[in-house]
Amino acid sequence: MLLGSALAAGPNVIVVITDDQGYGDLSAHGSTKVKTPALDKFRGESTSLDRFFGSPTCAPTRSALMTGLHEFRCGISHTIMGRSLLRPGIPTMPEMFRAAGYRTGIFGKWHLGDAYPCRPEDRGFDDVFVHGCGGIGQTADYWGNGYFDPMIRRRGGWEKTSGYCTDVFFTEAIRWMEGRVAEKKPFFLHLATNAPHAPYVPPVKDSKLKDADAFHAMIDDIDVNFANLMAALEKSGAAADTVVVFLTDNGSAIGAANAGMKGLKGSPDEGGVRVPCFIRWPGKIAAGKVVPEIAAHYDLLPTLTTLCGVARPDGWSGGGMDLSPALLGKAEFPQQRLVFTQVGRWRGDEAAGRFRGRDFSVRDARWRLVGLELFDMIADPGQSKDLFAEQPAEAQRLMTEYGKWWESVLPAVREPVRYVIGAEACPLVRLTCHDWWPSKETEAVGAERTFAHSQIRDFLKKAQVAGTRNELPSTSGHWKLEVEREGNYEVGFSLLPPEAAAEERTAIGQLRPGVAHIRAGQEEIRIEIKAGATSFRMPVDLDAGPVDFEVWFDGQLLNERILGAFFVSLERKGERKAPKLEFRAKPLK
Numbered sequence: 001m002l003l004g005s006a007l008a009a010g011p012n013v014i015v016v017i018t019d020d021q022g023y024g025d026l027s028a029h030g031s032t033k034v035k036t037p038a039l040d041k042f043r044g045e046s047t048s049l050d051r052f053f054g055s056p057t058c059a060p061t062r063s064a065l066m067t068g069l070h071e072f073r074c075g076i077s078h079t080i081m082g083r084s085l086l087r088p089g090i091p092t093m094p095e096m097f098r099a100a101g102y103r104t105g106i107f108g109k110w111h112l113g114d115a116y117p118c119r120p121e122d123r124g125f126d127d128v129f130v131h132g133c134g135g136i137g138q139t140a141d142y143w144g145n146g147y148f149d150p151m152i153r154r155r156g157g158w159e160k161t162s163g164y165c166t167d168v169f170f171t172e173a174i175r176w177m178e179g180r181v182a183e184k185k186p187f188f189l190h191l192a193t194n195a196p197h198a199p200y201v202p203p204v205k206d207s208k209l210k211d212a213d214a215f216h217a218m219i220d221d222i223d224v225n226f227a228n229l230m231a232a233l234e235k236s237g238a239a240a241d242t243v244v245v246f247l248t249d250n251g252s253a254i255g256a257a258n259a260g261m262k263g264l265k266g267s268p269d270e271g272g273v274r275v276p277c278f279i280r281w282p283g284k285i286a287a288g289k290v291v292p293e294i295a296a297h298y299d300l301l302p303t304l305t306t307l308c309g310v311a312r313p314d315g316w317s318g319g320g321m322d323l324s325p326a327l328l329g330k331a332e333f334p335q336q337r338l339v340f341t342q343v344g345r346w347r348g349d350e351a352a353g354r355f356r357g358r359d360f361s362v363r364d365a366r367w368r369l370v371g372l373e374l375f376d377m378i379a380d381p382g383q384s385k386d387l388f389a390e391q392p393a394e395a396q397r398l399m400t401e402y403g404k405w406w407e408s409v410l411p412a413v414r415e416p417v418r419y420v421i422g423a424e425a426c427p428l429v430r431l432t433c434h435d436w437w438p439s440k441e442t443e444a445v446g447a448e449r450t451f452a453h454s455q456i457r458d459f460l461k462k463a464q465v466a467g468t469r470n471e472l473p474s475t476s477g478h479w480k481l482e483v484e485r486e487g488n489y490e491v492g493f494s495l496l497p498p499e500a501a502a503e504e505r506t507a508i509g510q511l512r513p514g515v516a517h518i519r520a521g522q523e524e525i526r527i528e529i530k531a532g533a534t535s536f537r538m539p540v541d542l543d544a545g546p547v548d549f550e551v552w553f554d555g556q557l558l559n560e561r562i563l564g565a566f567f568v569s570l571e572r573k574g575e576r577k578a579p580k581l582e583f584r585a586k587p588l589k
Helices: 037-044 058-067 093-099 165-182 211-236 297-307 392-414 453-463 502-508
Strands: 012-018 047-053 103-108 127-130 151-154 157-160 187-192 242-248 277-280 289-296 339-342 360-363 367-370 373-376 419-421 428-432 477-483 487-494 514-520 523-529 535-542 545-554 567-574
Touching: 012 058, 012 211, 012 297, 037 211, 037 242, 037 277, 058 093, 058 297, 093 103, 093 187, 093 297, 103 165, 127 165, 165 187, 165 211, 211 242, 242 297, 289 297, 339 392, 360 392, 367 392, 373 392, 419 428, 453 502, 487 514, 514 535, 523 535, 545 567
Parallel strands: 012 187, 012 242, 047 289, 103 127, 103 187, 419 477
Antiparallel strands: 047 277, 127 151, 151 157, 242 277, 339 360, 360 367, 367 373, 428 567, 477 545, 487 535, 487 567, 514 523, 514 545
8 A cells, every 4th residue: 555645746757778788888988889979968967876786687677676676576587488577566666656646658668577467557557658578579579570660569459650669669758758748747757768689770771780880879879869858858848847867777788888897788797787877857966976886776766756755655665775865965875785686597497596606796885796706896896806715704794695685585586476367457368488487298498499589480480391390399388377267268379479470370380280288287188280270269267376377289390399389368258167076085984
């Protein structure tokens, strides 16, 4: 329950977050590879949190930003494999702002779940304008989507847009912002670009730029659009009443200019997690100030809600610190802090406890412990000299703190987040192999090889050729679901989604003779496959409660290998069709 019921009288909020752009990928931070005059200018108008840390990859940072918690506490430990779903019930920043009377909107990337109840509209956003999964062209995105003229999902469904993706997101966000200013309604705007994430497609069609150059061209285009956003905000007359935050989600994916740091995206080193963060509120937050003290992604929720007078839930206790007094010049920034980084990219159902002590770091004001290496980040910001043996007391102190932290988050990491089916709020739920946990049927390749349309296309093309079909491994996985209401469900499943063109279905989506299997927990249904079939619909009775759900085909690959249904839908149609069997023990005589 949120404290209070009165509407907040605080400022508007705009949060802009880019994807895979590191601390060094700004000309203000020393890069000669990019041109970012608008972001450099904005930095000069803002307080820059210069030792600001995110997570090593996308979804973890976004979950911490949305909840004020370390990602491992809210269900997020990866970017795929069912471990990028934001746990239901954890309060989010847009929910808090909406409860305070703000209109909330998201534009661009969400990457915290594509089915109920993990979608942005389920987690506090009034208005939604997003691509699917973690990037345009990934599995839950509109089939065949690209960076130019993409299909983008609103709450009501997919719609065709015109232009380059970054331009499309900024243009729509500006239009939405201007509408809120015109109606004099406070707003919370979350603008999350998919650029400059791979694939590296610059804003000029048919460009021949290589990946690194295309990556930098994508950042240049972000800068141009950011200038347009700031100009529109000034023109609207709302600039003085708007807190604007710019940050990125993790270290650079390219690292051509890495500000002398070690590590890129996916690393627990400084360069893998240090990102820019600039906060501007004209006349309230100091311009041109550079803060050397540590701050982190989970600080933004308590900071922004306090700045705006937005109530947090009664008893709320996050992982971050409220930096608003320091930003407003009423207090010092926290001096002594610990920031824990854990790269959680282990496979599916592997026991999380086994990964204690692997791919982690602990950062305080001076030291960074990375595994069994210790670095003095003041004297050696590039992490060139390991002092683990020379500073055993510091190493032991940080190792002990890491152990305490790991044990505190492990129970949450072990508990999977489940999509919910059968809810009245969302009768039809669509699932994709992006969220596959490992197959329950056999050892198989899963989401790590099927999280993008290009991977699925490549696999299915190879499956059409006898020579390459022999080389393909079993490829399948299961979804972790919660059945909210017992009843009869229609299960639809196929290798390609409904929007795929008929020509492509004929070319790579047809099945060979075999058997389709639907397994819900320990119950299994089998259906004969006739040659040429491309999709199926089957009624299934499901009990309420948690269930591991898998759909797969045999007869499609060689040597008894199985092929999972990449796209599945479940819709509750009514009460059970068959009576539930009950077994009762007879009393002993």
